[in-house]
Amino acid sequence: MADPVGVLTGPHYMDGDVACGEGAIAAGCRFVAGYPITPSTEVVERISHRFPRVGGTFIQMEDELASMAAVVGSSWTGTKSMTVTSGPGFSLMMENIGLAAMMETPCVVVNVQRAGPSTGLPTMVGQADVMQARWGSHGDYEIIALSPESPQEAFDLMIDAFNLAELYRVPTIFLMDECVGHMTEKVMIRPAEQIEIEPRRLTKLPPDDFMPYKVNDHPVPEFARVGDGYRFHATGLTHDERGYPAMTVAAQEEHVFRLSDKIRAQADDIVRFEEEGVEDADVVVVSYGITARVARASIDLARDQGLKVGSLRLVVVWPFPENRIRELAGSVRGIVVPEINLGQIVLEVERCAAGNTRVVGVPHAGGAVHDPATIAAAIVEVAR
Amino acid sequence: MIQRAGQVLDPKARRQNVEFWRTPLDADRVREPRADVYVLEDRCKGCEFCVEYCPRDVLAMAEHFNSKGYHPPMVVKTGECLNCNMCEAICPDYAIFTVKLPEALPATALQIAGVSRSSSS
Amino acid sequence: MTIEIRPDYAETVEHPVSPYLRMDRIPHVWCPGCGIGTVVRCYASALERSGLDLDKVAVVSGIGCSGRAAGYLKLDGFHTTHGRAIPFATGLELGRPELTVTVISGDGDLIGIGGNHFIHAARRNLDMLVILINNFIYGMTGGQNGPTTPLDAISSTMPFGNFEIPFNMPHLAASSGAPYVARWTSLHTRRLTWSIEDALERTGFRFIEVVAPCPVLYLRLNKLGQGIDRMRYYHDNAEIRNGADPSEADIDFQGRILCGVFVDKPRPTYRELMQAHYREVLGDEYVPMPSEGGMIHGE
Numbered sequence: 001m002a003d004p005v006g007v008l009t010g011p012h013y014m015d016g017d018v019a020c021g022e023g024a025i026a027a028g029c030r031f032v033a034g035y036p037i038t039p040s041t042e043v044v045e046r047i048s049h050r051f052p053r054v055g056g057t058f059i060q061m062e063d064e065l066a067s068m069a070a071v072v073g074s075s076w077t078g079t080k081s082m083t084v085t086s087g088p089g090f091s092l093m094m095e096n097i098g099l100a101a102m103m104e105t106p107c108v109v110v111n112v113q114r115a116g117p118s119t120g121l122p123t124m125v126g127q128a129d130v131m132q133a134r135w136g137s138h139g140d141y142e143i144i145a146l147s148p149e150s151p152q153e154a155f156d157l158m159i160d161a162f163n164l165a166e167l168y169r170v171p172t173i174f175l176m177d178e179c180v181g182h183m184t185e186k187v188m189i190r191p192a193e194q195i196e197i198e199p200r201r202l203t204k205l206p207p208d209d210f211m212p213y214k215v216n217d218h219p220v221p222e223f224a225r226v227g228d229g230y231r232f233h234a235t236g237l238t239h240d241e242r243g244y245p246a247m248t249v250a251a252q253e254e255h256v257f258r259l260s261d262k263i264r265a266q267a268d269d270i271v272r273f274e275e276e277g278v279e280d281a282d283v284v285v286v287s288y289g290i291t292a293r294v295a296r297a298s299i300d301l302a303r304d305q306g307l308k309v310g311s312l313r314l315v316v317v318w319p320f321p322e323n324r325i326r327e328l329a330g331s332v333r334g335i336v337v338p339e340i341n342l343g344q345i346v347l348e349v350e351r352c353a354a355g356n357t358r359v360v361g362v363p364h365a366g367g368a369v370h371d372p373a374t375i376a377a378a379i380v381e382v383a384r
Numbered sequence: 385m386i387q388r389a390g391q392v393l394d395p396k397a398r399r400q401n402v403e404f405w406r407t408p409l410d411a412d413r414v415r416e417p418r419a420d421v422y423v424l425e426d427r428c429k430g431c432e433f434c435v436e437y438c439p440r441d442v443l444a445m446a447e448h449f450n451s452k453g454y455h456p457p458m459v460v461k462t463g464e465c466l467n468c469n470m471c472e473a474i475c476p477d478y479a480i481f482t483v484k485l486p487e488a489l490p491a492t493a494l495q496i497a498g499v500s501r502s503s504s505s
Numbered sequence: 506m507t508i509e510i511r512p513d514y515a516e517t518v519e520h521p522v523s524p525y526l527r528m529d530r531i532p533h534v535w536c537p538g539c540g541i542g543t544v545v546r547c548y549a550s551a552l553e554r555s556g557l558d559l560d561k562v563a564v565v566s567g568i569g570c571s572g573r574a575a576g577y578l579k580l581d582g583f584h585t586t587h588g589r590a591i592p593f594a595t596g597l598e599l600g601r602p603e604l605t606v607t608v609i610s611g612d613g614d615l616i617g618i619g620g621n622h623f624i625h626a627a628r629r630n631l632d633m634l635v636i637l638i639n640n641f642i643y644g645m646t647g648g649q650n651g652p653t654t655p656l657d658a659i660s661s662t663m664p665f666g667n668f669e670i671p672f673n674m675p676h677l678a679a680s681s682g683a684p685y686v687a688r689w690t691s692l693h694t695r696r697l698t699w700s701i702e703d704a705l706e707r708t709g710f711r712f713i714e715v716v717a718p719c720p721v722l723y724l725r726l727n728k729l730g731q732g733i734d735r736m737r738y739y740h741d742n743a744e745i746r747n748g749a750d751p752s753e754a755d756i757d758f759q760g761r762i763l764c765g766v767f768v769d770k771p772r773p774t775y776r777e778l779m780q781a782h783y784r785e786v787l788g789d790e791y792v793p794m795p796s797e798g799g800m801i802h803g804e
Contacts (some may be wrong), residue, residue: 003801005792030799031600033592052783055792056799057599059775062625066592067586069622073565073596075582077604079799081596099586199802226581226597227604227801229560233576235584244530245576245584302702422518429537432733437692454537473550473694476542477532478520 002026002159002195006054012187013090019151019187020110021050023158024082026195029057029097029108029369033070035063038122039178040112064089068096068109075105076234076341078200078225080162082108085127087116090136094243097171098137101259103234104202104213104221105306106165108158110174112181113289114342115366125178125287128341133173134318140256142263144270145173145318147288152173152187156185163198164270168262169220175317177340179290180370200225207231214241219262232241263319272316274322281310283383286349288314290369291338298338298375307383314345319359322352329353334382338362338375358382414483420483421459421468427479430454434471434480443471508643525549525559527579534573538724540691540717544638545574547694548609562605565594566663567619570719571611571638588618591626594633601798602776605705606633613643616672627681629710629775636701637674637712640719641756648722655758659726665692675751678712679768681734685711686751686768688737691718693764698699700766709774729759764782 006025014022023041024032032051034044044058051058061067067083074081084092100107111133115126133145144164146153154176165172203210203222212232213221213364224230237245238252246255263270278284283302287295292313302309311326314321325348328335334357337346346361353359362378364370386443406415419440434457435443442465446458457480459465465482472481518530526549535541552559558734559580566575568587575582585593590608598606608615616623624635643649650660650667653674657666678686685704689697697715704711704787718724718735729735739762747765754763773781783791 028802030794030801031596033596052787053790053792055794055801057779057794059595059599061592062596062621065589066595066622066625069589069592070596072585073583073593074600074799075596077597077600077798078803079798080800080802081600095586096589099589103583148787194683197802199804200800202804225601225798225803227561227601227798231560231581233582233584235576236586237584244527302784357727402511410675422520424520427532427605431538431731433538436733436736470694473546473698474543474692475546476535476539476691478522478526478542478546481520 002197003028004192007192008189008196009191010189012189013184014151015042015182015184016148016151016154016176016180017112018046018180019155020158020174020176021046022189023155023210024108024162025050025054026155026192027054027080027159027160027162028188030054030199031071031083032056032058032083033061033067033074033082034058034083035061035067037089038333039114039181040084040086040110042181043112045316050132050139064092065096068093068100070254072096072100072103072105074220075100075107076226078202078223080106080200082110084110084112086112087115087126088119090129090132094137097143098139098141099236100171101137101141101143102236104169104259105171106169108161108165108172108174110176113175113177121367123178124367125290125340125369126292127177127339128344128366130175130317130339130341130344133175140260141272142260143171143318144168144172144263144316145175147175147314147317148180149289149292149313150180150307151183151187154181155187155189159195161198163196164200166200168266168270169221169223170263173318175289177289207263210243211230213239214242216259219258219265222329231328267319268320268323269314269370271321271324274313274315276311277308278310278312278328280308282308282329283336283379284310284312284335285375285379286312286314286337286345287338288317288345291340294369294372295338295375297372298379301372302378302379305380307379309383317345320345320348325349325352326354329356332357334358334360336360336375336378336382338364338370339379340364340366340369406454415483417467418463419465421465421471422481422483423456423458424479425450425456426452427477428454428456429477430456430474433474433476437470439468439470440466461488522546522549525552525579526577530577533577535570536721538718538720538735539570540640540715540732541638541693542572543691544636544697544717545577545609545717547698548607548636548701549578550665550698550703554698554702555705557605557705560578561598561603562607564607564609565590565597567610567614568607568645569611569614569643570640571609572614574609582608588614589622590614591619591622591635595626595631598632599776602794603796603798607642608633608635610637611644612639612641613638613651616674616677617643617652624677624681625684627678627712630682630684630772632708632710632774632776634701634704634711635713637714637785638778639674639714639716642719642723644722645720648726655756655760657758658723660723661726671756673752673755675713675754675767682710682772683768684709684771685766686761687712687766688714688716688754688764690716690743690762690764692736692743696745707771709772716756718730
């Protein structure tokens with residue numbers, strides 16, 4: 001159950017950024033280190049406003065690299081921690097996201113995506129960081145990424161993001177986009193008793209028996225908090241169960257596969273999507289974030305022309321729902337993937353469809369949402 | 385009677401020890417501490433810091449090698465370690481330390497051969 | 506002369522620093538004559554003398570030879586990314602204020618890539634002890650030029666001699682606002698230990714620079730002998746002047762090394778400033794994070 005101190009139960013009229021901040025507070029986040037960057041700044045502005053009244057600490061660090069490092073450090077004290085950024089800052093945070101993945105540190109990184117590359121269009125929407133969220137840091141590792149489509153979801157999914165981060169001890173990327181971030185809508189914040197919180201899974205073993213990276217029946221190791229007497233060592237080097245650096249091929253194999261399987265082997269439990277009208281569809285539209293809302297209008301346009309169109313909206317973007325796409329590819333005539341980038345999730349859809357169905361992307365360079373007619377045209381074309 | 389501070393004066397030593405020209409008034413009350421010197425030979429990497437900075441020149445590098453091929457230090461002036469602890473303080477490899485003795489007992493030099501319990505074997 | 510070789514002593518007798526080290530990882534990786542081992546021992550000694558609850562002491566290191574220090578201390582320790590030890594430590598100390606956080610890292614890590622974080626942490630007076638082990642070079646990567654490499658020194662990326670003016674670290678720390686600034690060499694074991702002990706009793710961004718030898722790289726590339734020769738150089742060239750003006754603490758190639766406690770002027774820490782300010786502005790509505798930390802959902 002959420003700490004009632006942080007939960008503003010009731011109806012609100014707030015934008016996605018503010019809702020995201022409230023979601024973090026409701027989830028129990030009490031440390032935020034951030035750096036201002038459009039269009040995410042409102043998240044930390046809200047948090048800097050609210051934290052002093054709920055026992056949280058917000059610090060505006062000197063850059064995004066410091067922000068991410070501070071978040072990883074703070075998470076080791078048991079405090080739920082997060083940082084907030086957009087594309088250019090996300091690029092800067094990559095090394096320490098890798099550190100969080102390597103040290104298995106639960107944390108949330110909010111990326112309110114804007115059009116890129118580089119400085120791009122700071123105040124205008126993009127969705128081109130999706131692959132970067134998955135592959136941005138060097139080496140083999142896995143993350144979880146979620147994508148809200150409304151301020152209400154920006155609140156609700158933030159709680160899920162923190163819970164997933166705790167469950168899998170992984171940096172969780174919150175892939176908002178500028179449209180959802182700056183869109184003001186009604187947000188219902190439910191009572192604290194109705195908000196389910198995943199607590200930090202602290203070990204119950206005594207310090208002498210505890211090994212920080214030993215897994216038993218559960219694929220995720222138990223956590224020991226700094227200052228509780230466990231005297232553990234955590235490193236970004238490849239390490240063994242004791243947390244000590246281990247420079248062998250065997251240790252690397254054991255370690256990297258375990259980090260990967262932590263997510264991949266449980267992907268069915270983590271994957272989440274919303275389907276509508278897919279059962280007898282000829283064409284399915286796969287979308288996420290603000291584009292999902294535009295796609296709904298497109299689907300209506302296509303249905304008006306008598307076509308049987310379904311929609312699959314990705315709520316959890318990574319891990320990608322490979323099995324479901326494989327399934328659908330066997331039964332539909334085509335899959336349309338609109339996104340505000342030059343084609344990123346469409347690559348995943350193509351990969352999973354494996355040639356069993358037509359996959360058509362509807363790219364958009366960024367700066368605005370699609371014209372629904374464009375997506376509708378693609379649907380019609382695929383259905384033919 | 386002139387009481388010397390205890391060392392044999394060596395004209396070649398880097399530091400000469402104090403030679404009193406008369407018996408100090410508290411000579412019967414002041415006692416110099418004494419200590420055992422423990423050398424964990426197999427940790428030593430032959431840097432010679434301890435030999436250099438022992439104020440009584442108690443140590444010298446041994447002729448023999450440890451298992452890693454370095455010359456460890458050895459006590460060449462048995463019974464003269466004053467427990468100043470400088471060797472222990474300055475050794476970067478935690479290979480030498482002193483244990484203070486009750487004044488009445490003579491000091492011995494202990495050269496601990498082989499690997500210590502927790503180093504790599 | 507009596508030498509007794511007693512193999513069983515390995516079982517019963519251990520070095521007094523052992524309770525503070527991860528003895529299952531000794532011997533360490535540092536080279537013969539390297540000064541880092543000495544600094545780690547002085548830190549352990551200071552911890553012992555300070556009487557602190559060692560369960561609440563956390564040590565953070567960056568990348569590099571000095572960055573390996575956290576891995577050998579038997580404390581909650583973190584070996585983090587290059588240059589980011591200080592912001593990582595910021596997260597630790599703000600996330601659980603009762604912790605005593607020490608950063609032990611090298612010159613390239615803390616003031617090269619980590620320079621920005623260094624000056625801001627000093628400016629904010631974040632509560633951590635920073636021990637910078639300065640061997641004038643990037644050791645672990647093979648001897649490249651660093652921000653503290655003296656003028657004219659040879660390094661692997663300045664093979665014709667360094668033409669960059671190095672940082673004067675005590676001056677930088679003092680002008681960034683650090684309340685305690687000291688410099689010692691790894692020869693000054695006792696003064697270093699006492700300095701660390703004094704620093705552990707204080708709060709804020711305490712900075713101690715320890716000049717230490719790098720025999721395999723800095724000394725070899727510059728034909729300066731072995732570690733023992735470097736210690737003799739420290740002995741002959743270190744000038745202890747407590748209270749000296751840090752701006753005079755530049756180190757020329759093979760020049761004087763000014764040592765001592767240069768600054769000891771306490772001032773309010775980041776957290777003290779933050780809490781005082783919020784109390785003043787928000788009154789009873791202010792809820793500070795408790796010193797046990799911000800974990801509110803723990804099993």
